[in-house]
């Protein structure tokens with residue numbers, strides 16, 4: 001089945017070009033010219049990937065991204081102009097998966113889209129292969145419903161936090177480098193941004209560790225990365 005890609009871009013020429021090229025690659029394409037319409041389409045159609053311009057009328061790309069992330073793990077590729085936008089896009093709290101700086105070549109963008117979709121397929125396959133339910137102490141990780149309970153209470157984890165926990169817990173006792181984690185859970189090309197992993201580990205620890213400052217479950221392996229100990 002064809003993957004559906006939603007493109008939210010207010011420059012009509014660019015939107016038409018993207019739409020044409022994605023269609024030619026075999027994707028189903030949805031388009032919106034402002035943030036509000038884009039958000040509505042995303043919620044209505046649940047696309048496999050969203051290409052999101054930063055500067056948009058009504059709601060800008062940052063706001064759309066933040067809204068989407070409240071309830072969706074859909075891969076988001078941001079289109080940025082140069083400069084300070086990039087800092088915000090790779091900013092850790094926003095939740096975009098990757099970005100391309102304008103002007104970009106069609107070829108580069110298509111390669112990025114393919115990579116992101118392949119990665120998503122890979123991550124969901126990994127999750128699928130893992131045990132459906134992992135129990136560790138008072139933690140119950142349910143890969144089928146993407147939910148985690150601690151001592152019977154549901155935890156509100158962001159999609160990435162869940163993926164991170166699921167990956168580490170499914171491989172208890174095995175150390176992962178930050179790069180390995182980035183490669184599994186994020187798009188590539190996050191050069192020099194392994195801090196992203198640290199921040200997610202910190203967030204996760206606040207939710208699953210009895211003493212987040214003295215973690216026992218997700219331990220730091222000096223000069224390597226992280227390991228789930230139980």
Ligand code: CA
Pocket residue numbers: 009010011053054055056
């Ligand atoms: Ca724009």
